[in-house]
Amino acid sequence: MWESAPxxxxxxxxxxxxxxxxxxxxxxxxxxxxxxxLASAVRLWMHGEIKLDQKWHPFKGEEVIYGHRGMIWRATTxxxxxxxxxxxxxxxxxxxxxxxxxxxxPVVEASGADITR
Numbered sequence: 001m002w003e004s005a006p007x008x009x010x011x012x013x014x015x016x017x018x019x020x021x022x023x024x025x026x027x028x029x030x031x032x033x034x035x036x037x038l039a040s041a042v043r044l045w046m047h048g049e050i051k052l053d054q055k056w057h058p059f060k061g062e063e064v065i066y067g068h069r070g071m072i073w074r075a076t077t078x079x080x081x082x083x084x085x086x087x088x089x090x091x092x093x094x095x096x097x098x099x100x101x102x103x104x105x106p107v108v109e110a111s112g113a114d115i116t117r
Contacts, residue, residue, distance in 0.1 A: 002064045005041035012036045041066040050077055052084070061087070090116060 012032045017025040044063045049056040061075030074087035084107060086099030095116035099108040 002041060002043055002066075004069075005064075005066045008038050008040040010038050012038055040068070050075070052077065052079055055079075 012034060014029050014034055017028055020028070042065050044065075045061070046063070047058065047060045050059045051057075057077045057079055059075045059077040061073060063071060063073040065071040070089065070091040070093070072087065072089040072091065074085070077084050079101075082101050083103070084099055084101050085103045086097070086108065088097045089095065093116065094111070096111040097108055097115055098106070098110075100106050
């Protein structure tokens with residue numbers, strides 16, 4: 001999804017913030033100069049802990065958020081010495097969650113209206 005996000009030529013206009021709460025509006029007015037080209041997508045890297053089987057395990061992950069299409073979050077953690085890869089996504093209005101041990105054996109596979117919601 002990151003590669004498919006087009007370069008934005010839309011400039012920042014402080015008037016577009018009129019419906020935001022006052023604190024958020026003031027922050028963005030001071031953080032972004034008028035006319036600055038706005039991004040169409042953002043890519044985030046993260047680490048932390050995720051709870052599996054009543055235990056917390058360290059993870060590393062990456063998330064891409066593309067304003068007009070959705071988001072994809074992928075992460076890797078380890079349990080009992082084995083890597084577990086997976087993530088969550090909602091792209092073009094369809095949600096899905098999938099996790100696999102060694103990238104081969106499903107641990108979680110979920111999709112449908114409840115996941116999308």
